[in-house]
Amino acid sequence: MKIRLNRRLVLSLAAVLVVSVLVILSLFINTRTSEIVTFVDPFIGTAGDHGQLSPAATLPYGMVKLGPDTATDEADAKAPKPHSGYDFESNSLIGFSHTRSQGVGCEGSGGVLLVRPSYVNDAQPTMDKSAEKASPGYYSVSYGSPSILAELTATAEAGVHRYTFTKTGRVQILFDFGHAHSKPRPSGITAAKGDYIDGFSSATTVCDFGAYKVHASAVLSRAPVSWTTNDAKAVAVFDMNAGEQLVVSVGLSSIGQMEARAHAALQSRQSFESLVKLAAAAWERELGRVQVEGDPKRKRRLYTALYHAMQMPYFVARKGRSYRGSDGNLQVASVGDQYFGWSLWDTFRTQQPLLNLLDPTRSRDMTRSLADLYSQGKQPWATANEPGLTVRTEFAPVVLLDGFRKGALDVETARRSLPYAGAEASAYGEGKIFQSLEAAYQHWAVAELACDLGDQDLAIHHWRRSVEYRDVWNANFKSVDHGSADKVDLPGLYEGTIWQYRWFVPHDIEWIRQAVGGGDALVNQLEEFFNQGYFNIANQPDIQVPYLFAYLGRPWRTQDITFRYATQEMDHWYGTHEKRQKPWRGMAFQDSPRGFVPEMDDDAGTMSSWFALSALGIYPSLVGEPLYTLTSPIFPQSRLTFDSGKVFTIEARGLSDAAHFIQKASLNGKPLERAWLTHDEITSGGELVLEMGATPNQNWGLEKPKSSSVTARTCS
Structure with a gap:
């Protein structure tokens, strides 16, 4: 099927998009000269099965994550397929594709429109x-024989x-539209x-639960000698001189070909250098x-973690513009910007x-975009008509509550x-x-x-449902x-053990404490959990557990465990699906391409966010x-700057690797005797001062937040 696009109409649409893009980019411009971006290393977590990330x-x-796709060593049966399309430890280039999931499971998703220039007869460039270089918004590598320099931005x-020959x-x-x-x-x-090629790419979403379709258009800085097409592949032939450059601008759209071409035409009118700077x-x-x-190494690990945390969900439409919904129908982003891509x-x-903490303005649009999925046939994973790659959308009720209470969701x-x-919670799971x-x-x-929201009858109904797990817990987890109890993937479990899952009722910990005997019984079990190496930092089911000590009156244990x-370097007994015969010893979060524990996926920024929050010293243990x-x-000093202009400073006086225990604290000059802060206390700005020491102060931070037990709750 051929689609004819009016060139004037495309250019007119591109002109309209110029205004939108400039508005978006103007929001990003930063006049500070601290060059925080120099502390980001996009290669962290990109080697083997140590994060499943990409330097795209x-x-x-x-939405666009333009980067290299590499080939897996077919002779090595144990070599994992890179979920992001890229493995730092491979030097065999397949080409450069425009979308990818970052750090998620199964085999990932994305790979829209693979582009690969090569000299004739160079079939598999090295x-x-x-x-090879990468920085936020830029990637480059030389490859092939004769050599071609590839530079990418987005x-x-x-x-x-931009290719230099x-x-x-x-x-x-x-140009391979069928690549995935x-x-x-x-x-x-x-x-x-002429100087363009249009097409569309379709593939399954992560773990093959749904499917997406994306339109793509490439505009070249000059027309080739010839085009040859075969199904979803095309080859453009050029006669190039030494030192000559060719620029390929690729636009994507979930709506249609015209918008994709307009996105491509827009970027083709700007210099490559200006786009890199933007x-x-x-x-x-x-x-x-x-x-x-x-410490510079710790700064590099923190800012790279934040970099990875700021990639999903991704922007799909400016306020007032159309986008494709999960039901396959055109929608309008009538309230704010629209985002998509969930894990x-x-x-x-x-x-x-x-x-929600760092960027509530954007988070409001994200949380509303998530809520919009309900009217579009939201599924626990994905629909058959998604506008782009995505993973799964369980736990939306928790995200909505967290957003509502932190100003990221309107009434x-x-x-x-x-x-x-409510219906989603009631239908959750397969028994x-x-x-x-989790339900x-x-x-x-x-x-x-x-x-x-003032609906006490509905609240009481779901509070009652929220404790129905107790018989299951007594029978299987007590x-x-x-x-x-330390075996992974027993019947009825998923990527975790009895030990690791038993704590995952953070809303009802007080009942758990009583169920095991009260007093210090639960604390003693927590000590066994960590002392015997049952904790798994490499996967999600138990990552909140170090913070449980603080709730149970042992905040110094939380301080010690999270800091270490x-x-x-720690012993890590667990991968994703099994307990190791002997522990892998190393740092869970490293400043290298093997940036995570083996088999530890970053999962769309989840593990990077655990590191970032823990490194700053504040953690949402009950989301x-x-x-x-x-x-x-x-860090001895951290500053959080909010859109309101207010600044919250955390100062850890006397901090060192040995002196990492909180001795006392003050908030805005007044003594603080509790090991927790409210969201408003942080976002209102102020100063938290922590006096650090080499031995635990077992008398500080013992005041508990309100009980997490749901027994006999009312809305009063």
Whole structure:
């Protein structure tokens, strides 16, 4: 099928988009000269199965993530397929694609429109890894024989390639619309002539639960000698001189070909250098919300963690413009900017709360965009008509509650979403025992939201549902005195053990404490959990557990555990699906391409956000409550700057690797005797001063937040 696009209409649409893009980019421009971006290393977490990340060029929350795809060593049966399309330890280049999931499971998703220039007869180019570079918004590598220098940058909806050819000769550029990191679906080319090529790409979403379709258009800085097309692939042939450059601008759209071409045409009218500078400025502004002083390696790990936390969900439409909904129909972003691309089973724990804290303005649009999925046929994972790659959307009720209580969800949207959220919690799971715990937490979130909105009857109903897990817990999780409590993926479990899942009712910990005997019994079990190496920092089910000590009156244990896991080599007994025969020893968060524990996926910024929050010393241990547990920061001074202009400073006086225990604290000059702060206390600005020492102060921080037990709750 051929689609004819009126060139004047495309250029007119591009002119309209210029205004929108300039508005978006103007929000990113940062006049500070601290150059925080120099502390970001996009190669962290990109090697093997140590994060499943990519150095792709992208903007904060950009749909386009333009980067290299590498080939897996087919001779190595144990070599994992890179979920992001890229493995730092491979030098075999497949090409450069425009979308990818960052750090998620199964085999990832994305890979829209693979582009690969090469000299004729250079079938599988080799990358010169010594010349490979990446920084926020930019990637470059030399590859092939003769050598070609590839440079990549991106805007929110377009990717720009610049290729420099080192030798005079005939060059062919492959455009593969059928390329995908997951299972490909029917894709095709709609036009290939002159200086452009149009087409569409379709593939399954992560873990093959749904599917997406994206339109793509490439505009070249000059027309090729010839085009050859075959199904979803095309080859453009050029005669290039040594030192000559070719620029390829690729626009994406979930709506249609015309918008994709307009995005491409827009970027083709700007210089490559200016786009790189705009991308760096965008990242400087977003990362500049957090400023820290301290060890350069730790700063690099923190800012890279924040960089990875600021990539999903991604921007799909400016306010007032159209976008494709999850039902396949055109929608209008009538209230604010629209975002898409979810991995909520992971991100609700850390990444979404981090964004609620650091960027509530953008987070409001994200939370509303999530709520909009309910009217579009929201599924626990994905629909068959998604506008782009996505993972899963369970735990939306918890995200909505957390957003509502932190100013990231308006009353009208909350009321509209409440019946859907209640139905989602009630339908959650497939009867597995770990899902009984997860469903209970979501029922609690619905009850709390209903209570906040004044619907006490609905709140009481879901509070009652939120404790129905207790019989399951008593039967399956109460006892850990058996040989299988530390085994991964027992029947009824998912990527975790009895030991790791038993704590996952953060809304009802007081009942758990009483259920095991009261007194110090639960604390003693927690000590066994950590002392015996049952904790798994490499996956999500138990990442909140170090903070449970603070609730149980042992905040110094929280301080010690989180500081050591953030900064020191530790024994790690667990991967994703099994317990190791002997522990892997190393830092959980490293400043290197092997940046995570083996088999530890970053999961759309979830684990990076755990590190960032823990490194700053504030953690949302019960997501949905506007509270943050305090722990030992790893920086002597940190500053959070909010859109309101207010600044919250955390100063850790006398901090060192040995002296990482809080001795006393003050908030805005007044003594602070509790190991937690409210959301408002932080976002209102102020100063938290922590006096650090080498031994625990077992008398500080013993005041508990309000009980997390749901027994006999009312809305009063």
